[in-house]
Amino acid sequence: MIQVTAQTLGGHIGQEVTLDGWVHRVRAMGNFAFLLVRDGRGVVQTVLEDPRLVEGLNLESAVRVTGRVVGEPRSSSGAELRVTSIEALSPALEPPPFDLNKKALEVKLDAILDHRSLSLRHPKERAVFRIEGELVECFRSYLRGQGFTEIFTSKIVAAGTEGGANLFPIEYMGTRAYLAQSPQFYKQMMIGVFGRVFEVGHVYRAEPHYTSRHINEYLSLDLEMGFIESEEDVMRMEMGFLATLMGRLEETCAEEIALLGARIPAPQAELPQITLAEAKEVLRQRFGKELSEEDDLDPESERLLCQHSAEKLGSEFLFVTRYPISVRPMYAMPDRERPGATKSFDLLFRGMEVTTGGQRIHEHAMLVASIKNRGLDPEDFAFYLEPFKHGMPPHGGLAIGAERLTSKLLDLENIRQAALFPRDIKRLTP
């Protein structure tokens, strides 16, 4: 017997096939019925000449249906499966808590997350994660093509990379450890080994915030590259990745993108960039918003700048560069030409910061001085500092928040919708 899926059914007209999936909807028409079977990626309309075949089968029951595929102009898909038998592999014990077969899942976020394993069955909910999976896959394949090596660093660490305030402490063999807030130190250390590395992994932030763009565990797409001329090399790498991603998503996720009604930006070889100082000037002149020199951008400014970029600079992306030393971590490379500034950047997209990156300090003495300037003790960073005594090339890197990029790409209202099982200030289950 031929096994088909929602994707492949149309190629088997005239054949006897089986299809595995879940009872998505039943439309009983009297002497016959339409049974919609949802499988891992699509939904197939099947026809039952005897509607009693589904009697007593709740929605969401796992079934194996057998029948013949026929071309059928009356069906909007052009083909349908005429079912001769239905095997209930695992009947649903009760109806689902909300309607999974409507066009949109009209349920409050709270209920969606409380019943995550069920809400994800909705075609639109799960589409988000097929796209997110493609995004990660593209990140990997693009960087491999650029000579990067994938690394897997420990998420259990002895100290944080940028201060200790927002770390999750854990009990570790009688001593205190922390969940990693970033693979920063390790990816830099691996520059001395591979030259170019990347990592896809969860990172942890214990910040007690509750907003639509924060979760306490998020997927960080990190890269770090050695032998660079400046942070511009890192920005170019990100532009290359993003252009490739946009083209690829349109190819591999067309169905999901259409289902979600998402607007994927057209691939652009170059993305606009402005310095932080220029950005503040735009905010002042165009939007009447005053920010002091030390201020970082607040969320409203990020939204306004993206509006500006879309309207005047021809892109929904915008690099903001040359952040001051005061708002960047100790490893950020100072800009020799502009005292007080660093060779760093953020990437804004549709109103949100989706990336932070920059060139790093690679000279041992300068790094030690920077650590001391922050009131930190270089002794505490001995393991990190070691490779810097042994030929650490000029290097830089960045981190992309996968859920943030995904949620903005798909116009999701809340970042939690781009996390399978989000961890936030209140939610530890499911």
Place this chain on the structure above:
RNA sequence: GGGGUCGUGGUGUAGCGGUUAACAUGCCAGCCUGUCACGCUGGAGACCGCGGGUUCGAUUCCCGUCGACCCCGCCA
């Protein structure tokens, strides 16, 4: 840590100082041979989050509490 909004059948909403608490969807029963958000008829399902107060009377007003969501600081 600070500020705001909201808690009404399974789900999503409406309403309001006195109501048989409404609508949609789901569920149950019946009808329907081409639906694709199928349709039609009937039915069940809510002590209006919890506690206290004001009032002749509170789901409605006030206070507290718990919960949810949003914004800010910070960040991806």
